[in-house]
Amino acid sequence: MTLQREDPFNVKGVLKHAKKNKNGLHQPVLVKEVLENLLLESPKVICDATVGTGGHAEAIVAKVKPSVRLICIDRDANALNIARRRLAPYRNRICFAHLRFSQIENLLSRLNLKEVSGFLFDLGLCSTQLENKKRGFSFQLDGPLDMRMDRSQEKSAFEVVNYYSQSDLVKIFKRFGQEKYSKKIARAIVSRGKVSPISTTFQLRVLVESVINPKFRIKSLARVFQAIRIEVNQELEELKQGLNQAIRCLAPKGRLCVISYHSLEHRLIREKMRKESKGCICPPHLPVCCCEAKANLRVITTKPITPSLEEKERNPRARSARLWAAEKLTHV
Numbered sequence: 405m406t407l408q409r410e411d412p413f414n415v416k417g418v419l420k421h422a423k424k425n426k427n428g429l430h431q432p433v434l435v436k437e438v439l440e441n442l443l444l445e446s447p448k449v450i451c452d453a454t455v456g457t458g459g460h461a462e463a464i465v466a467k468v469k470p471s472v473r474l475i476c477i478d479r480d481a482n483a484l485n486i487a488r489r490r491l492a493p494y495r496n497r498i499c500f501a502h503l504r505f506s507q508i509e510n511l512l513s514r515l516n517l518k519e520v521s522g523f524l525f526d527l528g529l530c531s532t533q534l535e536n537k538k539r540g541f542s543f544q545l546d547g548p549l550d551m552r553m554d555r556s557q558e559k560s561a562f563e564v565v566n567y568y569s570q571s572d573l574v575k576i577f578k579r580f581g582q583e584k585y586s587k588k589i590a591r592a593i594v595s596r597g598k599v600s601p602i603s604t605t606f607q608l609r610v611l612v613e614s615v616i617n618p619k620f621r622i623k624s625l626a627r628v629f630q631a632i633r634i635e636v637n638q639e640l641e642e643l644k645q646g647l648n649q650a651i652r653c654l655a656p657k658g659r660l661c662v663i664s665y666h667s668l669e670h671r672l673i674r675e676k677m678r679k680e681s682k683g684c685i686c687p688p689h690l691p692v693c694c695c696e697a698k699a700n701l702r703v704i705t706t707k708p709i710t711p712s713l714e715e716k717e718r719n720p721r722a723r724s725a726r727l728w729a730a731e732k733l734t735h736v
């Protein structure tokens with residue numbers, strides 16, 4: 405299990421690009437490919453589970469008939485407000501919800517909606533989150549150690565860094581960052597924490613830099629920051645639950661599209677799609693099936709779709725993006 409890129413969020417590239425990006429909004433990736441794979445001939449309800457600043461949602465709502473309803477979800481109230489303003493011309497067709505993936509089924513039942521024609525998950529962070537130093541996501545910007553996507557949540561990066569034990573920090577850096585120097589970094593954090601709390605991104609950065617060879621510093625910083633962020637926001641657990649709930653709520657022939665940005669997400673989605681499209685899981689030596697498991701999905705993208713060179717040039721954040729698409733089978 406290795407990270408495919410040293411800086412999965414391409415922090416430097418994204419920040420440099422942000423200066424040129426005049427409207428200041430997050431630039432959605434793989435928009436054409438999402439529309440091609442997400443939209444059926446006559447969708448009724450589409451759920452954008454990661455509306456962010458509304459780029460994909462705007463493209464979707466502009467493309468579908470006025471009778472199609474959109475549900476736009478985000479756990480970040482700030483992003484949701486930006487999306488609300490951006491999508492104001494379509495407000496009669498959109499329901500906005502401030503919640504997490506793991507609350508999708510609950511929302512749909514409150515809306516009395518039984519089936520959804522398409523789900524989009526565009527994972528990770530918006531550039532508006534990454535570029536805001538007060539959110540504390542980036543080791544390139546000095547800000548409070550925060551990293552909460554939902555600022556009403558209690559646990560922030562401060563709690564993880566200052567209150568987790570050394571062995572828990574090692575586990576997180578290994579599991580969510582695949583960081584080779586996990587022990588060294590965790591030890592440095594815990595011993596510095598005994599003197600005074602580590603409360604800013606730059607304090608954490610300096611600490612990591614103090615124990616890592618300059619040649620590997622950027623990689624280690626990217627991995628450590630990624631690991632803390634995943635832990636703070638429980639991103640992989642949320643993704644698992646979100647996919648399960650979306651698959652259950654999809655209408656027959658409904659579409660599931662997921663855009664992932666790093667190897668932990670890629671692997672989770674690949675395995676989920678494989679499992680859900682497989683059906684019977686009985687050992688091969690059994691003459692008849694006794695598990696009665698049925699396939700729920702037909703995978704459309706046997707290999708995930710990646711952005712064109714032109715898109716990667718234009719939008720550095722697209723560099724590591726992969727789009728996975730599947731269709732709900734009709735017999736279930």
Ligand SMILES: C[S@@+](CC[C@H](N)C(=O)[O-])C[C@H]1O[C@@H](n2cnc3c(N)ncnc32)[C@H](O)[C@@H]1O
Nearest residue numbers: 432454456457458459460479480504505526642
């Ligand atoms: C890459 S951005 C989406 C950008 C969006 N597609 C656009 O075009 O502007 C990812 C968004 O997903 C949200 N998000 C991440 N995990 C979430 C979760 N578990 N539940 C709800 N929203 C989540 C983040 O807050 C962020 O706004």
